[in-house]
Structures are given as structure tokens and as C-alpha cells.
Amino acid sequence: MNTDVMDSRPTYGGLRLDPRAKSHLVVVDGDGAPAVLDAFAGAEDELNRTTILCAHEDVAAGGLERLCALRAARLQLSGSSEDLLTEFERVLDGADMSVRIYVAGRESFIGKVVASAALRGVVPDSVVAERRGGVSRRVQCVHCKHIDEGVTASPYRCSGCGQHLLVRDHFSRRLAAFQGVRIDAEIPGEVPPAMELAS
Amino acid sequence: MTVHFKQETFRDDYTYSNSPEAIRRFPFPFDKDEYMYSVNIEQHMPGPAKSPFEFPIDIDEHYVSEMRDRAITLAQDPKRCQSLPHMITAEWDLVELLMESMAKHYPELFTLTQDGDRWRWINRPLDIDQTFTFGDASTLPYPPMEYITRQCQGDFALLDQRLDNLWMDAGMITSQADWSLDFDIGMNFLEWHAPVPLAKDMAIFERALKFLLNLQQGRPVRRLNWTMTINPRLDTSPENYDKWGADRATVTPENVGRKVHLRVELQAMWRLPRSNAIVFSIRGYLINMDELVTVPKWARRFHRVLRELRPELAEYKGLTRYRQTTIDWLAKHDDGAPTSPGFQPD
Numbered sequence: 001m002n003t004d005v006m007d008s009r010p011t012y013g014g015l016r017l018d019p020r021a022k023s024h025l026v027v028v029d030g031d032g033a034p035a036v037l038d039a040f041a042g043a044e045d046e047l048n049r050t051t052i053l054c055a056h057e058d059v060a061a062g063g064l065e066r067l068c069a070l071r072a073a074r075l076q077l078s079g080s081s082e083d084l085l086t087e088f089e090r091v092l093d094g095a096d097m098s099v100r101i102y103v104a105g106r107e108s109f110i111g112k113v114v115a116s117a118a119l120r121g122v123v124p125d126s127v128v129a130e131r132r133g134g135v136s137r138r139v140q141c142v143h144c145k146h147i148d149e150g151v152t153a154s155p156y157r158c159s160g161c162g163q164h165l166l167v168r169d170h171f172s173r174r175l176a177a178f179q180g181v182r183i184d185a186e187i188p189g190e191v192p193p194a195m196e197l198a199s
Numbered sequence: 200m201t202v203h204f205k206q207e208t209f210r211d212d213y214t215y216s217n218s219p220e221a222i223r224r225f226p227f228p229f230d231k232d233e234y235m236y237s238v239n240i241e242q243h244m245p246g247p248a249k250s251p252f253e254f255p256i257d258i259d260e261h262y263v264s265e266m267r268d269r270a271i272t273l274a275q276d277p278k279r280c281q282s283l284p285h286m287i288t289a290e291w292d293l294v295e296l297l298m299e300s301m302a303k304h305y306p307e308l309f310t311l312t313q314d315g316d317r318w319r320w321i322n323r324p325l326d327i328d329q330t331f332t333f334g335d336a337s338t339l340p341y342p343p344m345e346y347i348t349r350q351c352q353g354d355f356a357l358l359d360q361r362l363d364n365l366w367m368d369a370g371m372i373t374s375q376a377d378w379s380l381d382f383d384i385g386m387n388f389l390e391w392h393a394p395v396p397l398a399k400d401m402a403i404f405e406r407a408l409k410f411l412l413n414l415q416q417g418r419p420v421r422r423l424n425w426t427m428t429i430n431p432r433l434d435t436s437p438e439n440y441d442k443w444g445a446d447r448a449t450v451t452p453e454n455v456g457r458k459v460h461l462r463v464e465l466q467a468m469w470r471l472p473r474s475n476a477i478v479f480s481i482r483g484y485l486i487n488m489d490e491l492v493t494v495p496k497w498a499r500r501f502h503r504v505l506r507e508l509r510p511e512l513a514e515y516k517g518l519t520r521y522r523q524t525t526i527d528w529l530a531k532h533d534d535g536a537p538t539s540p541g542f543q544p545d
Contacts, residue, residue, distance in 0.1 A: 008386065123362070142379055163441060168394065172385070174386075179379070179437075185444025
């Protein structure tokens with residue numbers, strides 16, 4: 001067990017086809033397309049019962065063409081990341097117990113898909129996920145509760161209350177967010193230089 | 200028994216203090232001159248008369264003022280009390296547990312009359328007389344967990360049991376040692392303990408979880424935990440850390456005695472009958488250093504515990520900035536004499 005990683009931060013094992021599933025629901029974000037290709041390419045029988053959802057503006061260059069070339073039973077494009085999440089919820093609401101959910105892309109996006117699925121009764125650990133792309137995090141300010149997307153360094157300045165926040169390695173699956181806590185609360189103004197988040 | 204309820208505050212002018220009787224019964228958490236984590240869980244059996252362990256639920260001289268402070272905190276931040284929808288049965292279980300225990304052990308203060316599902320609850324210190332239907336939330340002015348925990352000292356979390364884990368799916372948390380219910384709600388046992396250093400390598404939480412998953416109805420357990428707080432502040436939440444954090448930089452050799460507090464949590468856990476959930480109560484006790492050193496054994500021992508505490512634990516508990524100042528102050532009350540085993544004063 002890697003003790004450098006906090007227990008509340010999920011680890012994602014990588015996309016692997018679950019042949020027991022009667023159908024596959026795949027959600028792709030950002031740099032996630034290659035992970036889907038690695039897992040599904042050549043699996044003709046499985047692709048016949050696979051739905052792929054992605055947002056065309058978010059999928060990295062070339063990824064969309066290669067996803068099309070997979071010839072899954074259904075490929076659904078959304079305009080934006082938010083629309084994609086809405087579409088995922090709509091499809092999941094119409095799905096039955098035998099569907100397996102896969103998600104590949106940024107950590108913050110995986111978190112949102114898993115949280116949304118959990119609200120619909122899906123056990124988080126049953127979602128097959130693979131993290132691809134940058135290290136940016138989604139962080140909730142514990143003081144004003146504002147959520148900043150794409151945080152890449154700690155401390156950062158909360159765009160809700162303007163305070164300088166330390167990004168703690170504490171993750172809420174429900175919020176799909178890390179926790180940000182004021183770094184200079186004890187000595188106001190004592191803000192150390194920002195460090196890039198390593199992973 | 201008669202309890203005289205003090206009128207005091209836990210914010211702004213901080214008038215909180217302990218009577219000599221409250222000092223004598225303080226649940227001092229160190230049974231030897233050093234401290235390290237352990238799975239220090241024991242049966243929550245009745246303890247000595249007048250001790251905080253005499254009854255399952257301890258009501259003391261701070262009751263009325265603590266309930267007033269909780270109401271202030273909730274008015275400012277209603278999310279300190281939250282419950283996921285599937286926890287409603289556990290909420291009623293909690294109403295039953297607390298009302299029955301309080302009425303049984305403090306009959307001068309509380310009376311519960313049960314006629315089938317028709318219950319009448321009288322809380323004399325808070326001037327409440329409520330008739331309601333057990334199981335029908337529309338007959339109470341608040342949801343069941345919120346209703347009863349606005350009338351009971353201590354924070355409460357309700358833990359659902361499924362998938363071989365415990366899930367913190369409801370709670371009333373207004374006097375916490377720097378953790379957020381709003382952030383942690385819905386987490387499992389290992390997730391919400393993730394920020395605690397060292398314990399993971401010691402497999403403390405895996406063992407504690409295994410123990411709690413087998414907790415039996417009618418056999419509650421307890422443990423003590425501790426930290427330190429500057430000023431007698433109950434609301435040391437992360438939400439308000441940007442307001443109280445600066446207090447940690449205000450400790451001087453002159454004010455240690457009244458500003459620095461030992462904060463002890465009596466944590467008790469019960470299995471609930473209908474929901475199979477677990478109540479996790481976190482009952483806090485505060486004592487300042489002036490009060491603590493009136494018991495010579497505790498003065499000596501706490502000085503030694505604090506001096507030998509591992510830096511990771513001191514950092515996690517937030518003591519680093521005022522630890523040395525406090526050790527220096529306590530040193531004047533430690534003549535080096537041996538201390539007797541056990542928690543109690545000599």
C-alpha cells in the first residue's frame with residue numbers, strides 16, 4: 001500500500017473491459033480517448049453493446065476520429081463538458097443493473113461522473129476509471145464553499161472569498177473535490193510561495 | 200442530583216470556566232507520562248458516581264450554555280447539521296436512545312412519557328414540553344436528529360453500515376476539532392480518517408473499523424481522545440479556521456494559564472436497534488492550564504506528555520505554535536516526582 005497517497009483520494013486502476021456486463025457505457029473527457037482505444041480496440045462483440053459519450057470540444061486532437069473509428073453501437077457527442085455530464089445522467093437513468101460504467105479523462109471529471117453515478121445508486125468502486133491528462137484539481141474552499149476548477153498549485157487564491165488556500169490531500173467523492181483551507185490563518189499575510197501540484 | 204447550570208460563553212468574551220467539582224471530575228486522558236495512539240476502546244460501562252462515566256449520557260454544569268452556543272453556530276451555518284435521506288430511521292433511533300437515557304438518569308431535569316407511539320418529552324433546563332408521534336417527523340419542530348441533539352451535549356455522527364464499512368451519513372457537528380461534516384458527509388471510515396498522520400501505518404483504523412463493524416446492541420463502547428484549544432471555544436471548525444486560527448499566535452508566558460486549554464473528547468459508540476446504524480458521540484470537555492494544575496498529578500503528567508509528544512502529532516493537533524511556551528509554563532508545576540498509574544487525581 002502506498003502510504004504517500006491519502007486514503008480519501010481514490011486511485012483509478014485503468015480501463016479494463018468487463019466481459020460480464022450486458023452493456024458498456026463509456027464517458028470520455030480530455031485526453032481520455034487513448035485509454036478507451038487501448039481497452040476496446042478489436043473487441044467487436046463488446047463494441048456492439050457499447051455506448052460512448054464525449055464532448056467534442058474537450059477531446060484532445062485526433063481522439064474524436066479514433067473514437068469514431070471504433071464503430072461502437074452508439075457514439076454520442078455533446079457540446080460541452082457540462083452537457084456531457086447531463087447526457088450521462090440521462091442515459092444512466094434509462095439503464096439497468098447490467099450496465100458497466102467506464103470513464104477516462106481528467107481526475108476532476110472522473111470525480112464528477114462517479115459522484116453523479118453514486119447519487120443514482122451506483123457503488124463508486126464499481127465504476128471503471130482511468131486518469132489521463134493534466135494534474136489540475138477541483139478544490140472546494142472550506143470557508144466560503146466556492147469550488148475552483150483546474151487548480152494546479154498550492155497555495156492558490158480562492159476566487160470566491162479571495163483567501164489564500166492550502167490544497168489538502170483530502171478528497172470528497174460526494175463533492176468530487178479536494179479541500180482548500182486558508183494557509184495564513186494563524187499569521188495573516190504569511191503566505192509561502194505557490195508550488196505546482198505534483199500529481 | 201441537582202446540577203447548577205452556569206451562564207457562560209464560548210466565544211467573544213469567553214466567560215467559560217470550571218467549578219472545583221467540574222475540575223475534579225474532568226476526564227483526564229493520560230494514564231501514564233507519555234502518549235501515542237492506540238485502539239483504546241473499552242466497554243461504555245457505568246463508572247464511579249459523579250464521574251463523566253457514571254451515566255451513558257453525561258449532562259454537566261455547562262449544559263445550558265453549550266446548547267445556547269450550538270444554536271448560535273447553527274444559525275450562522277445550518278450545514279453543521281446534515282442527514283442523508285436514508286438515515287431517517289437512525290435519526291429516530293437516536294431520539295429514543297438520548298431521551299430514554301437522559302430521562303432515566305436525570306429525572307429532575309428530563310421526563311419522557313411513552314404511550315405507544317405517542318411520546319411526551321419534558322426538558323426543564325431548556326423549558327421544553329413537547330408531545331409528538333414517534334416516527335412522524337411532522338410532529339416535531341426540527342428533524343428528529345436535529346431536535347434531540349439541540350438538547351444534548353456533545354457532537355453526534357450517525358454511521359450507516361454497508362459493504363463492510365461505516366459511512367458517515369448524518370451528523371450534528373458544532374464543536375469539532377477542526378474537521379468538516381459538510382465535507383466529510385458520505386465518506387467511509389477510512390476516508391474521513393485519511394488526514395490523521397502515523398495511525399495508518401500502525402493499522403489503527405483498520406483494526407478499529409473491524410471492531411466497530413461487530414459492535415452489538417446493548418453493549419456500547421467508549422474511548423478518550425484529546426487535543427488543545429486556545430480560548431474555551433467550542434466552534435473550532437475548519438469553516439471558521441480563518442477566524443480562530445490567529446488565536447494560536449496569541450499565547451504568551453503571561454496568558455498560558457487562562458488561554459491554553461486541554462480538550463478531551465469522550466467518544467462513545469452505540470449500535471442502534473432499528474437501523475443497525477452506529478451512533479458516534481463526541482462529548483467534549485475543556486479545562487484551562489490554571490485549572491489543570493490545581494491537580495498536582497495532572498500538572499506533572501501533562502507537562503511530560505506534551506514535552507515528549509512526537510512532532511507529527513503536535514503538528515496534526517495544531518499545537519506547534521504554542522507548544523514550547525506551554526511546556527515552559529507547565530515545567531514550573533513539575534517537580535520531577537513520580538506519578539501514580541491511572542487517570543485519577545491522587
